[in-house]
Amino acid sequence: MLLSLEVDGAVPLYxxxxxxxxxxxxxxxxxxxxxxxxxxxxxADLGINMHTVNKAYDLLRQEGLIRLGRRTGAVVSRDAASGxxxxxxxxxxxxxxxxxxxxxxxxxxxPQETLRRCQTIxxxxxxxxxDPALLGExxx
Amino acid sequence: xxxxxxxxxxxxxxLIAWMMPALVPRSxxxxxxxxxxxxxxxxxxxxxxxYRYGVxxxxxxxxxxxxxxxxxxxxxxxxxxxxxxxxxALFQVARxxxxxxxQHEHWFGGLRQVVVTDTSLRxxxxxxxxxxxxxxxxxxxxxxxxxxxxxxxxxxxxAIHFDAASQADRYAPVSLVWAFGPVVAQVLGTALFxxxxxxxxxxxxxxxxxxxxxxxxRHRRFVSSGAxxxxxxxxxxxxxxxxxxxxxxxxxxxxxxxxxLFPVIPLLGVVVLVAVLVxxxxxxxxxxxxxxxxxxxxxxxxxxNRDDDRYWRLGLLYFNRDDPSLLVPHRFWLxxxxxxxxxxAWAIIAATLGAPLITAxxx
Numbered sequence: 001m002l003l004s005l006e007v008d009g010a011v012p013l014y015x016x017x018x019x020x021x022x023x024x025x026x027x028x029x030x031x032x033x034x035x036x037x038x039x040x041x042x043x044a045d046l047g048i049n050m051h052t053v054n055k056a057y058d059l060l061r062q063e064g065l066i067r068l069g070r071r072t073g074a075v076v077s078r079d080a081a082s083g084x085x086x087x088x089x090x091x092x093x094x095x096x097x098x099x100x101x102x103x104x105x106x107x108x109x110x111p112q113e114t115l116r117r118c119q120t121i122x123x124x125x126x127x128x129x130x131d132p133a134l135l136g137e138x139x140x
Numbered sequence: 141x142x143x144x145x146x147x148x149x150x151x152x153x154x155l156i157a158w159m160m161p162a163l164v165p166r167s168x169x170x171x172x173x174x175x176x177x178x179x180x181x182x183x184x185x186x187x188x189x190x191y192r193y194g195v196x197x198x199x200x201x202x203x204x205x206x207x208x209x210x211x212x213x214x215x216x217x218x219x220x221x222x223x224x225x226x227x228x229a230l231f232q233v234a235r236x237x238x239x240x241x242x243q244h245e246h247w248f249g250g251l252r253q254v255v256v257t258d259t260s261l262r263x264x265x266x267x268x269x270x271x272x273x274x275x276x277x278x279x280x281x282x283x284x285x286x287x288x289x290x291x292x293x294x295x296x297x298x299a300i301h302f303d304a305a306s307q308a309d310r311y312a313p314v315s316l317v318w319a320f321g322p323v324v325a326q327v328l329g330t331a332l333f334x335x336x337x338x339x340x341x342x343x344x345x346x347x348x349x350x351x352x353x354x355x356x357x358r359h360r361r362f363v364s365s366g367a368x369x370x371x372x373x374x375x376x377x378x379x380x381x382x383x384x385x386x387x388x389x390x391x392x393x394x395x396x397x398x399x400x401l402f403p404v405i406p407l408l409g410v411v412v413l414v415a416v417l418v419x420x421x422x423x424x425x426x427x428x429x430x431x432x433x434x435x436x437x438x439x440x441x442x443x444x445n446r447d448d449d450r451y452w453r454l455g456l457l458y459f460n461r462d463d464p465s466l467l468v469p470h471r472f473w474l475x476x477x478x479x480x481x482x483x484x485a486w487a488i489i490a491a492t493l494g495a496p497l498i499t500a501x502x503x
Contacts (some may be wrong), residue, residue: 002352004256007446037262044465045257045345047448 001029005046013048017056025065025079026125032082036066036074064089080126146206146216153220154199156414157227161188163418163474165425167348167445170235171455171472172242175251175444176350183241187234198226228456231472235455254443256349258356266341266364272371273334279378280330283385287323290389294319322388326381333374337367343476344465346423349445358424365420366475369413376409417474 001024005016024030036042039057043050057074060066067077085093104114161169166179170187178184202219209215242248294314303309341363347355380402386392387399420427451460458468461481470477478485 001259002256002356003259004254004349004352004443006252006254006443008253035263037259040464041262041342042257042259044463045261045347046255047344047451047460047463047465048255049462050464 003042003046005048007048013052014055014059017053018059021056021060022065023125025076028080028125030076030079032076032079034076035072036076038073146219147203149216150199150203150206150219150223153223153227154195154203157195157199157223158192159418160227160231160473161191163426164422164470164472165348167350168471170231170238171449171452172235172238173445173447173449174238174242175247176348178242178247181241183238187237191230191234194230195227198223198230231456232454239449248444248447252443253446254349255446256347256352256355256443257345258347258352258359261345261356261359266360266367268338268341269364269368269371272368273337273374276330276333276371276374276378279375279382280326283323283326283378283382286391287320287385287389290391291319294389319389322381322385326378326385329377329381330374333370333377337370339467340367340370340476343467344463344469346469348423349443354429355423357429358427360424361427362420362422362424362469365416369416373406373409373413376406380405414474422474423469 003020039053043053061068065078067075169184202223206219297311297313345359459480466482466484467476
């Protein structure tokens with residue numbers, strides 16, 4: 001899976017890292033049971049601070065998307081096939097979705113257009129046939 | 141013929157310095173990070189030309205001075221130092237000129253700067269090439285075993301120096317240090333190279349953000365060829381160590397011309413290592429990778445590599461406190477360098493410089 005971060009962007013690096021991994025899980029580039037690189041190695045490859053990677057991994061762990069083991073490292077523990085989330089999680093997500101949709105409406109995007117764009121993004125995720133060359137052999 | 145050993149390194153270094161601009165990725169000419177679209181800027185071609193004229197001129201001058209004054213080894217060393225200093229100075233001039241134009245014209249203005257990695261490089265890493273490590277390990281083990289078997293039968297003194305007629309003219313009393321010193325060095329050397337190969341395989345993947353998919357393939361080929369070439373060099377060193385020890389322990393008695401070949405074997409290993417890296421290019425930049433592997437202009441991203449010049453002091457030395465990597469790919473040359481912001485880097489430098497010093501003091 002390719003990970004790309006905007007180093008001098010407005011969004012904090014740990015947030016970007018967390019977002020990219022969530023997107024990779026949604027698109028199927030990462031599946032349940034797949035490993036993520038060790039904190040130090042990922043920080044080294046990206047040339048960023050180890051704490052940044054730690055913070056992103058910790059966020060993902062709190063959200064129940066990955067497991068952190070002393071020996072196994074970070075492993076994806078949930079994906080689209082793992083069944084629906086708990087009610088509390090849906091409520092939390094809805095709150096953030098409300099803000100995002102509010103931005104679209106406030107800026108004058110019509111509800112139809114907003115829905116159409118949401119649909120396109122969703123289709124991207126579900127039709128996302130991950131590039132086997134990028135997935136490697138880790139999808140077991 | 142006598143001039144050749146002095147002249148050879150001067151010509152070799154001249155050639156390598158001359159080739160340097162062609163060996164590094166196009167996104168870092170003379171250690172300056174540029175957006176890919178700027179690779180054809182006239183200032184780069186112009187500085188490359190000036191640098192090459194300069195390197196050729198310095199090498200010719202140094203070589204002719206050495207030729208004219210006969211070949212005293214001390215002069216050869218001085219010549220090499222002068223040549224290297226000249227190449228570095230020319231590099232700095234080219235770097236400064238390109239940086240000046242880059243800043244003046246805001247080459248990175250308005251571009252999305254990113255860092256990219258491919259997580260599969262780590263979750264599905266290149267395997268350690270054990271097959272390439274086995275010969276040096278076996279040779280080293282053989283040296284140790286032969287040494288242990290031979291030690292009780294060694295004479296009270298060993299020849300350590302031979303005159304022109306291959307007759308021993310200096311002796312040292314046999315002690316553990318004399319008999320096994322070189323063996324310990326061989327064991328440490330083998331371990332060092334085996335470890336280096338592992339470090340190289342895990343070294344920082346500096347992927348080109350403008351074509352990360354191809355860059356990941358390049359990185360894989362770069363580190364796996366580098367690790368193999370290092371292990372081959374370790375094998376060459378082990379062969380020489382074994383032969384040297386066998387001679388010292390008087391198990392084989394080789395004539396002087398044969399002994400003179402001992403140091404040539406590791407030199408061949410070095411030549412192979414350089415040849416492999418030249419072939420592959422820094423970060424695999426010289427490999428031709430078929431478009432069918434998922435590359436090509438169609439899949440190029442809109443982002444550019446982050447301008448990371450600030451972490452490269454003088455364009456040569458890497459210093460980045462945030463980056464936990466110890467070994468990073470060189471930016472101006474082939475192979476790897478140390479992240480000087482890591483304490484471990486200074487430990488390695490101290491060990492490298494200190495080991496010969498301590499050895500000399502013990503002797």
